[in-house]
Amino acid sequence: MSGTGFTELRLDRVSRSFAGRDALAELTLTIRKGEFIALLGPSGCGKSTALNCLAGLLPLSRGSIWRDDVRLDTVPPERRGFGMVFQNYALFPHLSVRRNIAFGLQMRRVARAEARRRVDAAIRLVHLEEHAGKLPGQLSGGQQQRVAIARAVVLEPSLVLMDEPLSNLDAKLRLEMRTEIRRLHQTLGLTTVYVTHDQEEALSLADRLVVLRDGEVQQVGTPEEVHTAPVNRHVAAFMGYRNLLPLRAAGGAGAGIRVEGDGISLVGTPVGTVAPGTGVLAAARPEDLRIAADGVPAVVEVVEYQGREVAVEARTDAGTPLFLRSAERPAPGDRIHVTAAPDRLLVFPGEPG
Template sequence: MTERSFTELRLDGVGRRFAGKDALVDLDLTIRAGEFIALLGPSGCGKSTALNCLAGLLPLTTGSIWQRGPEGERRIDTLPPEKRGFGMVFQSYALFPHMSVRRNVAFGLQMRRLPRAEVVRRTAEAISLVQLDEHASKLPGQLSGGQQQRVAIARAVVLEPSLVLMDEPLSNLDAKLRLEMRSEIRRLHQSLGLTTVYVTHDQEEALSLADRLVVLREGRVQQIGTSEELHTRPSNWHVADFMGFRNIMEVDVTHVSGTEVAVAAGELRLRGTATADVSVGDRVVAAVRPEDVLVGTADGPDGTPATVEVAGYQGRELAVEVRTSDGRALHLRTEQRLAPGDAVTLTIDPQRLLIYPLAAGEHVPEPLVAAVPS
């Protein structure tokens, strides 16, 4: 289903400034037809700005956007939004409250003055795709949040767009609905052969949905890659921090042998894997996920001694915060039933502890409050 088919969409050096301040800087990205791309990052990183530039809702300060198709290549950043052939799903749904589901979905087709029979057919198909046939005559206020979001998706795909843009469409839903809608969005993407660009601040959501992720920080691209690449090999410690490497600490390099690095901080002695060239004496950042911190008994060999401070039940496992004898807090996940005050030892597989260079003058912020991860 495409209004105007394309083989790739290319963003060349796309940038946007507000009041002289950069919100997005030199975004280079090629999107292939049929791909699901997630723009990911914390609030204020530039992901929604990038989406709005792509949609035509914001003019570019720098750069250009090109679309390549059977008829060749054309520049589209100079076109108004309605001429780009894109569909958009907003966080707020933006449904007409006085119109039924059927009329909401049909509205865009009617504005294009398509024949009535085609409007009826395509509207029915879109409503069926999002499994809302029995709700077609209802008003948005009579639907649940998840059903309203499906109406918004149907309204976007009924136009048969070449690209669907989604701006944090699940952020207003509860946890159960978010999980259900993830599957729904992925199903529609695959069954319709859509090309999708999806904005989110939720790394779990992005990992489960996207073919490739674009991680942004302060308006600049930090890494572009598959879910597996970003999950296992973040390009720098900022990406690692955002992608769930909750234990981020400054340490000193004491030994280097190829990519294997020994590091130390206070009484902490660890071995890890360097992601770039480092030398003995360098101040670096060590990063490891909570699930990769292994816990043993207090009398276990070759481990770092620590004391449990907080333990929170999370179903099959506990989210635990421990503190080493020199006051360093570390987070871990374990199926062992630990309680505050328990003495343990900690070990980490060197392949799981990633070592990143630290730029001159850069420091890892200390957590203000030690807490169990939610």
Template sequence: MSEFDLLRLDGVTRRFAGHAALADLNLDIRRHEFIALLGPSGCGKSTALNCLAGLLPLSGGSIWLDERRLDTLPPERRGFGMVFQNYALFPHLSVRRNIAFGLQMRRLPREEIRRRTDEAIRLVRLDEHAAKLPGQLSGGQQQRVAIARAVVVSPSLVLMDEPLSNLDAKLRLEMRTEIRRLHQRLGLTTVYVTHDQEEALSLADRLVVLRDGRVQQIGTPEELHTRPANPHVADFMGFRNLLRARARAEHVAGDQVRIRIEDQTFSGTAMSPVNPGDDIIAAARPEDLTPAEDGLRCVVEVVEYQGREMAVEARTGGGLLLHLRTTARLAPEDPIGLTFKNLLIYKAT
């Protein structure tokens, strides 16, 4: 693997027919880091990955590997490995030959190809399946072949484009662990595209949240989970309750804000400067709503059993729909009072 200290994306922009699918992306990626590009469909995350890979030319900006400029190089000269959403395996080649293909293209000695292919097969635990064709493998096994093919060439960077989206829930969990294990064991540098915030939180050292082609926040999983930079990030990171209110003058003190929701007053923490009288958005996770006799009066509408907890939708007398998770045994049409354990307050824009 060719070592580097820093991969730098400097103002990377990609336009399609005058529309900026990716606008002014600035990002430093350190060696051995696991970076997740996260956001809804159409946010620019796959565009960013394809620009990195060289599959899309830049409309603006540049990409640097230490002091070497990369965006002027074709994909095959960048030295990156890539794992695609659809695996992109050769159906007529065995597992072994699929994995060895990149090494053969580099015209390495036959003995080195055999040794490195054997190591990669053992690494992804496919020893018993090495002679099989991709069509004879499960989805999870095919994904392991794709990963082995990407890492066997000792790339400076591994790019993964939603590699788990075609797997069922159980396999996704297993492969998440496998990808993290390989990243740590091989000392890889990885850029990983996903729309699944739980997947990103569990895998990445840092997350880059994108919306409409622009960066909304870059930070560690803990930073994004606990302190989303704006309501868009909060919404994507699981704050399903986004409530509009107006900050009252006597209720703003530093970063502590008191807001009124219907007939109840609640406290929250301002995540951006809030002035008296500002229109605001209050964000809360479902798990941060708790039943309380003197809380906001609601009527339960929907209850979903989810093992230890219930996912509940309840509506206030004023028509506000709230989402909560609770161990309380509730049923549709039950009256309930709700309060908030943790409210984040943002100035509405």
């Protein structure tokens, strides 16, 4: 079944339990051919469990997986035609780069001339021509990850599964490899499912994000949708809305709603139904708070230089921390006023939890 194409891959209520507890619950998702899907969430949210169920490394507790009209969850992993890239590279230390990449083709008894052609092409794709004869131990971490990716794509898989492939690399290499993975995805027309806990990584790579928490899907959407319009407080918190303010809804204010509490009074955009007089959680990113002539009074505590901007941590008179980014350069001890545009302050209903 290796290399079998498909129009769509469907996960229908895919669940996996351990000791009677769901690590993944009712995951329903349709992946279109050529899509780059990122499974995103904190440790323990179920994203690697989902990937391993898709790969066939874990049997399902409930649900089913379909490639077009063919049921896949009953097919052994080696016959699903998927390529896998692991966090720890999983290279054979005694085999050269070329032989590592060729290994899967040999197992599939691909003709020698065809295997050589495909290995040469894969080595060129990941820019390792000068390193083809080296052993993995002679390569950098980024180069080893390139070998792992080449080993997966040389099989011409219908789907590539990547489990936190960049987490062992330093910051510079992560950026370089991110670009490389996206380039390979586009060049080869791959369908990719990618597991990560890094929001920036997911936003830059994926066509759609699947945000998970405690084994349950919280939101599925494009990077822009998830980044700018998180559907609940949990997605907002994970996607960088660092200012999470427990307040009360005071009433309507034009298209928005005024929220107040502990010396804070701001206007935000309700997400869902927000009733006046009820507890809410107001959420804003640091870049969406700004220093203004009037607003919430606060005292600057920490200023961090970040190039053209500084990151500022301030504290209100009631002790609530506020995190913002500013082109202005306040000093610790300065008294400032902080505000936010109503469309950049999201207001979620219910008591914070």
